[in-house]
Amino acid sequence: MKKFENIESTKLISSDQYNLLRNSLRKLFQNKKINKILLINPPDGDQDIFNFEVAKxxxxxxxxxxGLGIISKHLNFKHYETNLLNLNDIILKKVHSSHNKDEFDYKKIINDEIKNAIDSFKPDLIGLxxxxxxxxxSLKYVSEVIKKNSNCPVAAGGVHISNSICSEDMREGFLSDLKDIDLFFLFEAELAFSEFLDLSNQNFDNIELLKQVFIRGEELNFLVxxxxxxEGDTLNVIPDHSEMGSMSLSESGKVGNFGWLKEKNQNITTILxxxxxxxxxxxxxxxxxxxxKVRQRSVQSAIDELLYxxxxxxxxxxxxxxxxLLYNTKRTMELFNEMVKQDVGVTxxxxxxVIAASVTDEIMSAARDSGCIGLVIGMESGNPEILKxxxxxxxxxNFIKAADVLKNYPEINSRVFLMIGFPEETFAKVLDTINVAREMNMDWNYITPLQPLPNTPIFDKMVDDNLAGTEGFGDIKYFVGGGYAKIGSGKSNPLQDSFETIFKKTNLDKIPNPDETKIIWAFMNYYLNFDPLKNITNKHKIEQNVKWMRYVSDIVAKNDPIALYYKMVLEKKYSKSKQVNESDMKRIDKIFNADPQWLEKTKSLGLLFDKI
Ligand code: B12
Ligand code: SF4
Structure with a gap:
């Protein structure tokens, strides 16, 4: 790879470097005025990991x-014309309008959409x-299609871009893999990007204002x-939600972790x-x-966005x-109280x-009144050494106290994030996490094996200790969170393994290997998530968990009898009926016939369908 200059600021470089940088930019932009910017959101997953049935x-x-919505708004303030192509939404909508898999051609959809957008909008620059x-x-594929259809400069930004460029271990592989992208913007870039476009329209006569950007140069690459x-008022920008398609996103995919609590056909989107x-x-x-430091937007501008x-x-x-979200109690209270006062009426x-220490009675009472129906506490571990x-x-x-506070707000579905697989985490330390989580007794525990991600201290340390590699970052598929997860995909369900004795037959001072971590995951998922469902008595909790189990059993893990069992148990509690649903009994017969191992597994766990 070409040598690159890591420069703090263009003000500090030599005149030779200054000229090299300016010439590279002039060559890329060819003195063309930039006015129209096409912003593209690639699909979350590329064709190889995209599964038509899951999308359905x-x-x-x-x-x-x-992020693109905010950038677009900032560019419009400066009279740049923008167009936003949300390929993730388009691909999901096409799945729903296709009757079957044969009608659906992932690559053709992407190619056609990009070509049409370029032909009709005629952008001067494309931002990904x-x-x-x-x-x-997915980003790589989209950038290749763009270069086949257009000669204009291509820029990219976002967390993955930033982290990969800033990570010394990743940078080279990352750049040689994304040859069709010319410029990479780092960090929160709405201001840096719009300044950059202004500079380009002055033919880069003066590049002192270049900020947070990586430029592929002719002789040298530059990282500024x-x-x-x-900061301040710049944060008070309301993006154009119709441009982002907010109104219909939840019709074709998942927006957040709590959509299942809402009735069908209600529109969900995000706000910052x-x-x-x-x-x-x-x-x-x-x-x-x-x-x-945390930078906060004005309360009124957040309320205005909610009302809009x-x-x-x-x-x-x-x-x-x-x-x-709960940073600064005074500001948080003001936000929630204003939501009530101005009758926002959006859940x-x-x-x-959220950070556990901020989960106090005062905050949670205001949160509930302002429409909070679900939250997750970030805990990760119950072992003090790991936490440190x-x-x-x-x-x-703190964690136990936060859980106690949340018990007073049963209307809120309250969950917790747990992680396993830290480099120095022994079986005994995982047991600490399990015991604390049991005591907290939250509505659900998201359990994630550690996935070292670029540009994080843990990743750098694991690379140094030979515990993580730097290749294959493009192959990262998250273990949980989102439909691209491995769990629940149907093929090998760790809940089928014999996880019950994992902590009994092991030396607790040992560090689990990856296979054992998977079994620990199953142990935790069963004993922390499913098993406690049978003891629920609070009416809010029964109602929430019936909805949750219907979602898990009917949509996420259709062939998993454990989820089906608990759905049936909760439905019986909810309806107060003596009967269980006939069609569920037929479903369970079908599951056992297809895979008799499940019959053994459920029996060994004491899940007796005829006794529900
Ligand atoms: C909200 C959020 C989520 C949301 C939804 C995210 C979404 N798709 O909208 C939820 C809760 C679902 C989520 C889930 C996960 N998340 Co998350 N999440 C975030 C979070 C906190 C904020 C992202 C955000 O919306 N910021 C606000 C917008 C305005 O910023 P932005 O999009 O980054 O845009 C700005 C810049 O990036 C830049 N920019 C962006 N695009 C472009 C384009 C151009 C051309 C230019 C010039 C600039 C530019 O300018 C924009 C304006 O400032 C980030 C942390 C963070 N602070 O970034 C983690 C983060 C992105 N998540 C992370 C992770 C790991 C996850 C999970 C895997 C966790 C898990 N184990 O389950 C899951 C995976 C979800 C999935 N797809 O399967 C990691 C990602 C690391 C990585 N390298 O992949 C992050 C960075 C946090 C971390 N732990 O380090 N997440
Ligand atoms: S994981 Fe830690 S640093 Fe990252 S957002 Fe949560 S509390 Fe903050």
């Missing part, structure tokens, strides 16, 4: 491309977004790290209030991406995108996780 069940994520490493291959962070997080967990890239979503976009539920969830080593903001005491 609406389990794939279909989030508003909020990419948030997840999992989307890398200096940031132009959005705070940027950044007060913490710096070692497995998370938020600190390096957003920088230190309700009145003009027919939205009845939103998911906050924030990393640290909300915090799928992304991953720099998690919270102690076991």
């Amino acid at each position: 069940t609406k389990r794939y994520t279909n989030f508003a491309p909020y 977004t990419c948030m997840f490493s999992m989307t890398h291959k 790290k200096e940031r132009l962070r959005p 209030s705070n940027r950044g997080c007060r913490a710096q967990c070692t497995f998370c890239s938020v600190r390096s991406f957003n920088g230190v 979503l309700r009145d003009k976009q027919n939205i009845s539920h939103v998911m906050w995108l924030d990393d640290d 909300w969830d915090a799928s992304n996780g 080593s991953i720099k998690k903001p919270g102690t076991v005491k």
